[in-house]
Amino acid sequence: MQEQLELLIKEAEQEIDNCSGVNDILNAKAKYLGKKSMLNGFYGKMKELDAEQRPAFGDQLNSVRKQIETLLSARSKAIQESNWEKSRVDFDPSMPGISLRRGGYHPLSIIRRQIDEVFISLGFEIAEANEIEDEFHNFDALNTPKDHPSRNLADTFYVDGGMLLRTQTSPVQIRVMEKHKPPIRIISPGRCYRNDKPDPSHSPVFHQVEALVVDKGISMADLQDTLQNFASIMFGSKVKSRIRPHFFPFTEPSAEMDISCVSCGGKGCRVCKQSGWLEMGGAGMVDPAVFDILNIDSEIYTGFAFGLGIERIAMLKYNIPDMRILFENDLRMLRQFRGEL
Numbered sequence: 001m002q003e004q005l006e007l008l009i010k011e012a013e014q015e016i017d018n019c020s021g022v023n024d025i026l027n028a029k030a031k032y033l034g035k036k037s038m039l040n041g042f043y044g045k046m047k048e049l050d051a052e053q054r055p056a057f058g059d060q061l062n063s064v065r066k067q068i069e070t071l072l073s074a075r076s077k078a079i080q081e082s083n084w085e086k087s088r089v090d091f092d093p094s095m096p097g098i099s100l101r102r103g104g105y106h107p108l109s110i111i112r113r114q115i116d117e118v119f120i121s122l123g124f125e126i127a128e129a130n131e132i133e134d135e136f137h138n139f140d141a142l143n144t145p146k147d148h149p150s151r152n153l154a155d156t157f158y159v160d161g162g163m164l165l166r167t168q169t170s171p172v173q174i175r176v177m178e179k180h181k182p183p184i185r186i187i188s189p190g191r192c193y194r195n196d197k198p199d200p201s202h203s204p205v206f207h208q209v210e211a212l213v214v215d216k217g218i219s220m221a222d223l224q225d226t227l228q229n230f231a232s233i234m235f236g237s238k239v240k241s242r243i244r245p246h247f248f249p250f251t252e253p254s255a256e257m258d259i260s261c262v263s264c265g266g267k268g269c270r271v272c273k274q275s276g277w278l279e280m281g282g283a284g285m286v287d288p289a290v291f292d293i294l295n296i297d298s299e300i301y302t303g304f305a306f307g308l309g310i311e312r313i314a315m316l317k318y319n320i321p322d323m324r325i326l327f328e329n330d331l332r333m334l335r336q337f338r339g340e341l
């Protein structure tokens with residue numbers, strides 16, 4: 001038995017020495033100290049001995065057990081230390097850290113918020129309405145004839161139930177006038193949809209900001225004044241503005257709004273196609289026919305309205321040459337136009 005115990009220690013010593021991980025240690029522990037271990041078997045043999053031999057044998061077994069435990073814990077500590085050493089070698093504190101990429105606002109969001117702020121500072125409130133509209137609000141109430149080409153399937157996206165994706169923010173005018181009596185002074189920025197092929201200056205989804213002012217004594221001069229204020233705050237005090245005659249079914253008279261080219265200052269360049277002016281959107285005095293539909297007395301009240309293209313403004317502010325960049329959302333591109341809010 002003595003010999004067997006010595007052999008056991010030798011074998012355990014060798015095996016524990018070869019342990020290279022926590023699992024090996026656990027296996028060795030089970031094998032040499034566990035219930036089914038040889039050592040445990042020896043404890044069982046104690047009752048075969050004479051009573052006076054038992055204490056000495058017991059001491060011997062306990063000492064073998066202690067030795068094996070010591071071997072296991074020493075090896076286990078050594079493994080831990082070598083793992084720690086290894087991980088220390090892999091960690092180089094002089095390497096640059098992994099920088100976290102900061103998220104940013106989309107250029108269209110930044111510009112939209114700037115536009116909001118400009119108009120809020122001019123005393124406007126912000127109105128919002130649905131992007132899915134009915135024909136009444138998008139066309140009929142805006143005095144648009146039944147056979148107007150903009151109602152074509154080729155131009156307008158229709159959805160189920162006689163509804164459509166609004167082609168302009170102008171229906172918000174109607175929704176506001178349905179609910180509120182003058183004085184009214186609102187803007188409404190939002191998404192619009194038209195069945196246009198994407199190209200450098202078109203996108204089937206785009207953004208407009210609608211403005212509507214209705215009160216007693218509102219005139220074309222107020223429209224011009226508001227446009228000039230907007231242009232000065234948004235693009236700088238040197239920028240001039242003008243309106244030119246145009247036609248829209250829901251305004252009379254109607255106009256198109258221009259600002260002097262922000263790139264060349266009006267001398268003529270590639271951005272303004274040598275004209276010195278940049279088109280900003282449509283405008284006009286609210287047509288009395290629209291007031292009639294909404295039961296607003298056009299003998300008492302007058303109003304002006306306009307619609308600006310947000311993409312146009314963003315492209316000018318950020319020097320973006322192609323509208324598609326704003327919708328493809330390639331982060332490598334958008335990162336270049338990240339601004340501060």
Ligand code: DAH
Nearest residue numbers: 168170282283284305306307
């Ligand atoms: N809704 C027009 C468009 O999409 C733009 C416009 C023109 C808006 C005249 C207006 C306006 O409010 O008075 O082309």
